[in-house]
Amino acid sequence: xxxxxxxxxxxxxxxxxxxxxxxxxxxxxxxxxxxxxxxxxxxxxxxxxxxxxxxxxxxxxxxxxxxxxxxxxxxxxxxxxxxxxxxxxxxxxxxxxxxxxxxxxxxxxxxxxxxxxxxxxxxxxxxxxxxxxxxxxxxxxxxxxxxxxxxxxxxxxxxxxxxxxxxxxxxxxxxxxxxxxxxxxxxxxxxxxxxxxxxxxxxxxxxxxxxxxxxxxxxxxxxxxxxxxxxxxxxxxxxxxxxxxxxxxxxxxxxxxxxxxxxxxxxxxxxxxxxxxxxxxxxxxxxxxxxxxxxxxxxxxxxxxxxxxxxxxxxxxxxxxxxxxxxxxxxxxxxxxxxxxxxxx
Ligand SMILES: Cc1cc2nc3c(=O)[nH]c(=O)nc-3n(C[C@H](O)[C@H](O)[C@H](O)COP(=O)(O)O)c2cc1C
Numbered sequence: 001x002x003x004x005x006x007x008x009x010x011x012x013x014x015x016x017x018x019x020x021x022x023x024x025x026x027x028x029x030x031x032x033x034x035x036x037x038x039x040x041x042x043x044x045x046x047x048x049x050x051x052x053x054x055x056x057x058x059x060x061x062x063x064x065x066x067x068x069x070x071x072x073x074x075x076x077x078x079x080x081x082x083x084x085x086x087x088x089x090x091x092x093x094x095x096x097x098x099x100x101x102x103x104x105x106x107x108x109x110x111x112x113x114x115x116x117x118x119x120x121x122x123x124x125x126x127x128x129x130x131x132x133x134x135x136x137x138x139x140x141x142x143x144x145x146x147x148x149x150x151x152x153x154x155x156x157x158x159x160x161x162x163x164x165x166x167x168x169x170x171x172x173x174x175x176x177x178x179x180x181x182x183x184x185x186x187x188x189x190x191x192x193x194x195x196x197x198x199x200x201x202x203x204x205x206x207x208x209x210x211x212x213x214x215x216x217x218x219x220x221x222x223x224x225x226x227x228x229x230x231x232x233x234x235x236x237x238x239x240x241x242x243x244x245x246x247x248x249x250x251x252x253x254x255x256x257x258x259x260x261x262x263x264x265x266x267x268x269x270x271x272x273x274x275x276x277x278x279x280x281x282x283x284x285x286x287x288x289x290x291x292x293x294x295x296x297x298x299x300x301x302x303x304x305x306x307x308x309x310x311x312x313x314x315x316x317x318x319x320x321x322x323x324x325x326x327x328x329x330x331x332x333x334x335x336x337x338x339x340x341x342x343x344x345x
Contacts, residue, residue, distance in 0.1 A: 095158050099148040129182070157194055162199045
C-alpha cells in the first residue's frame, strides 16, 4: 500500500527524480532538431549583449526560472533555501512546489518559506488546477490562493495542469471538470499575475487558446522530452503494467512552443519554455522559438543533490548563460527580444 500522506509522496518524488531513470524513453523535446541560423553579419559586439528580461512583472538578469518542485516535508526546507540562494545570486526567478500541504498542515509553511532566506527577484507560489477547481466549487479558490501566496510573499502564482500525472498517481485525483472556470476566476480577481503550466506533458496551441480566452497572460508550456511525470508515477504504481504504455505521453517542448507562439503573441501573453531543457543551446533555441524565458526543474535538482552546494548550481546555470550569450552573438541578437526573432532552421 502507498502511504497517501503528502510529505512522504513529496519525498518520494524528489528521490525518484534524483536517482531513478525518469526521463522520456523514446520521445525528445525536439529542440535538438532546431538550429539557430548563423548570421555572418551580426552588427553587434559581444560586449553589447544583455540578457535581462521581464517575466511576471519582475526584471530578471537572465531568462531563467527554477521550475516548481518541492515543499511540504522536512528536507524540502533546505532544498528550497539552497535553490533560492542560487536563484538570488543569478538574478533569476524561482517557484516552490505545490503548496496544498500548507492548507492541510499549516506547520508545513516553513518548508516553503525558506525560499525567503535569500529572496530571488521573482518568487512564484504553486497550486494544482484540480485542487483549485475543488476550492472553486466550495467558493474558496481566491482565498486559498491568496493565503498560499502570502505564506511565501509570492510575486505570482503558478497553476499546474497535470491530468496525466493525476490519472496514474496511486493517490491521484483525476477530476478536471471546472478547472478552466476556476482559473478564469482566479486570474480575474487575484491581485498578482498568474502563470499556467504543465508538468512535462506539454500545453498545445488549442489549450493555450482556451487559457488565453479565459484571461491567462503567462503560459509555461512544460513540454515532453525531459522529466516524465507519468514515468515517476508508474514507478510508484502497484500495477505498473496497466499504465506503462503512458510513460511517453506528451507534446514535445519544441512543438508546444511552435503551437503556442502565435496565440500567446496575439494576446500579448508571455510564453515560458520548459520541459527537458538541459543546456544553453536549447535555451537559445527555445527563445528563438518565441519563449521569453526558460524553466528547468530536474537538471538543477540533480546538480544540487549531487553536490549539496549552492555554488555548483550557480556554476551550472552560468554555463548555460555562457552558451546563450554565444548564440546571441552568432545570431546578431543584442537582447532577448532580438533573439526571439532570430532565424531558425
Ligand atoms: C521533484 C520534482 C517535483 C515537482 N513538483 C512539481 C509541483 O509541485 N508543481 C508543479 O507545477 N510542477 C512540479 N514539477 C514539474 C516541474 O516544474 C517541471 O514542469 C517538469 O519537471 C519538467 O521540467 P524538467 O524536464 O526541467 O524537469 C516537479 C518536478 C520535479 C523534478
